[in-house]
Amino acid sequence: MDGNGRWAKARGKDRIYGHFEGVESVRAVMEAAVEWGIPYISFFAFSEENWGRPEQEVLALMELMGRTMVGELDNFLEHRIRFVVLGNRARLSDELNASIDRMMAATAGGDALTMILFLSYSGQWDILQAAEKMAHDLMNHPGQPVRPEDLSRHLVTAGIPDPDLLIRTSGEKRISNYLLWQTAYTEFVFTDTLWPDFRKEAFREALEEFASRDRRFGKIK
Numbered sequence: 001m002d003g004n005g006r007w008a009k010a011r012g013k014d015r016i017y018g019h020f021e022g023v024e025s026v027r028a029v030m031e032a033a034v035e036w037g038i039p040y041i042s043f044f045a046f047s048e049e050n051w052g053r054p055e056q057e058v059l060a061l062m063e064l065m066g067r068t069m070v071g072e073l074d075n076f077l078e079h080r081i082r083f084v085v086l087g088n089r090a091r092l093s094d095e096l097n098a099s100i101d102r103m104m105a106a107t108a109g110g111d112a113l114t115m116i117l118f119l120s121y122s123g124q125w126d127i128l129q130a131a132e133k134m135a136h137d138l139m140n141h142p143g144q145p146v147r148p149e150d151l152s153r154h155l156v157t158a159g160i161p162d163p164d165l166l167i168r169t170s171g172e173k174r175i176s177n178y179l180l181w182q183t184a185y186t187e188f189v190f191t192d193t194l195w196p197d198f199r200k201e202a203f204r205e206a207l208e209e210f211a212s213r214d215r216r217f218g219k220i221k
């Protein structure tokens, strides 16, 4: 969800104002996902690297996320949305973790759309924590062959399908330590649109571009 800071700066406002407006884009994209029957949608809201931002911005973002998620509970229940947070939750405050646990428990039965918020997440961290668990398994079963699925089931995304499409906004063309393992065959769409301007129409365009791609998964059609 890149470009919130630049969007705010262009209007002479503080960066957090861009994050507030970014929440409206999350809402618009989720409404479209429900309308179009998309089963999973995820948002990279805060990376492990984002902890290095000024304390004031980090605190404001955490506050915004806690307040926004709790405020959406009725909306999530009404639309049968399952809310999931994935990432290094040990770094989040007890208060935020308690709100996340409550939201996840309350929406666990949501069967229309799964919304995943990646918080304090990094792809390398995820692979490392999975590798550690896999090493533990191997110590108990030495000599056992190791397949990609064995790592996948220890990633925080276990049980969630790999993404078909990854959209990156604001003209950046990098993966920035997002889902490194899970994006092996993901289609990427890059747009110059800043996240606060990314609404239903921009989402539709990205999906149209995705639909035009020829996915071969390394094979020949």
Ligand code: FPP
Residues within 6 Å of the ligand: 001, 002, 003, 004, 005, 006, 007, 015, 019, 020, 022, 023, 026, 044, 045, 046, 050, 061, 064, 065, 066, 068, 069, 117, 170
């Ligand atoms: C990147 O833009 C955006 C973030 C680091 C935060 C995104 C988080 C939200 C919009 C909150 C969503 C919360 C919920 C609960 C749905 P940037 O700050 O890197 O902007 P820049 O690239 O212009 O500097």
